Amino acid sequence: MRFITMDVTKCVVCRNCEYACSFQQTGDFRREDSNIRVEYYDDVKICLPQTCMHCDNAWCLEICPAAAITRNETTGAIEIDSERCAGCKMCILACPFGNIHFDKVNLVSRKCNLCEGEPNCVSFCISGALQYTNSQNLYRDNREIFQRFVENLSKEIK
């Protein structure tokens, strides 16, 4: 299984990935149509690209009241079926990383689907911050990393 890793120490906030994603989704270049989002936080000096982690035990998938979220057996991507999505936003509230967005035109949630196994954002990343990584034991890692994430939450911000 592969997924996109984001190296915050390499990202330069060029936003190429946002435009690449938007183009892939809509054929146009609008940041708000991108499923990957990049922000620069001046106070803490962080360049932060963010896209779906395709979690093991994905909570968005489990609690979707419309059964619109499934895992693609081929790519491993957690995907939203826009035909089934009712637009209730429960998945947006469920995601601990803020990686699900709302399509204001079609009134449905949307998120990264790994571009059927060839993520466009990674192809156009100029700094190497985004990698489409082959991780045999992603699932075990994912859980451990989340545990560490939770432990880190209590450290004072610098």
Add this chain to the structure above:
Amino acid sequence: MQIVIIGNSAAGLSALEAFRKKDRSSSVTIITKEEERPYSKVLLPYYLRGKVPYKNLFIRDKDYYARLDAKCVKGKVVELLPEQQAVLLENGTRLSYDKLLIATGSSPVKPPIPGLSGKGIYHLWTVADVCNLAPYFKQGKRVVVLGSGFVSVQGAWAAVFKGLNVSVIELMPRVLPRVLDDHAAALLAGRMKKSGVDLRVDTLCQKVERTNDGEFVLHFKDGDSLTSDFIIVGTGVRPNIDFAAGTGIRIDAGIVVDKQMQTTLPGIYAAGDVAQVPSTFGGDPVVHALWPTAVETGSIAGTCMAQGKSCYRGSLNMNVTQMFGITVASMGQFMDVEGSESWIDESLPQDQYLKIVLREGVPIGATCAGGSDLISTLGMLRPMIREKVRLQGEPEMLKAILARNIAQHQRGFVK
């Protein structure tokens, strides 16, 4: 082992799925008094609005039970016989169990208003209800919605969307009284009125009359009255526990369970809207009657019934919806309580609102009204509320704090 699950909604389904992950050999029977094909109550107002087609109300395919090697029986459980380890159905069938899950959900309550029954007066709770309501959802019809809980307001929005004349009557001083605080409710109420809803809070309906033309006239305590073609009653729900009365099972606001979803009777579990479960904040157990809580508690029950180890970390109430062009949400203890302090994001424009409630620096709840980005913020706060983690800095730094948390998480994946 014989497993019986009463109910095939969120809790029953996730229990079955969790059970089968641990146990492929035991026989499982699911009893439902409604449709055999599981459907989602959450989607019903969306169906009335025309957003979700009828076929998409059903959230499992037709091979579902076969695939999970479970048998679905249609029937209503009328009696629980714990000493004989059996349940009795209305049609006389007796089903024995080694382990039983009660996931019977809840039913709407009708307030004691004279005249409030018969054709043209419906709840918005089951597929049967929306089938009754759908023919009324035509341009120009007049509807009165009694109550302004989540389902009611969504029903009202569906009606506005379809071009009906809509009145919403709420007994309390604000809409969504259990889900929003005053300010968020005021923002939503403003949008509702702007959409043409005749919204009346602090209003008590005392009597409903049916005219010879088949119209309804609602009489209010303040002397006012209102004429309508049909009425939607959404004034709260109560757990479906009648069949368990007199068995000695502990019932408070719902069937009381421990962290394994075990009731006070051996071999009997409860989950979902019917269960009174531990809260994430400790203290008294709660009946949240929410879809996410039903999914979580059902899954814990299923795992424990299959002798697996699982322990509930407590229900954290969370609500979200988009209607009347605004998104509203709340989570945890979003009302100010003794010893809490709240922070309101002053940087937001007038028509947006975000409030975080903290106790000794630990976020315990939040509420918002505005756009989807605010919902993402609530989502990112959820692990902190659940894990009782102090906000690592002043709330003014919220965005930076959350960004740092996520960056920390992402670093973990990079070699």
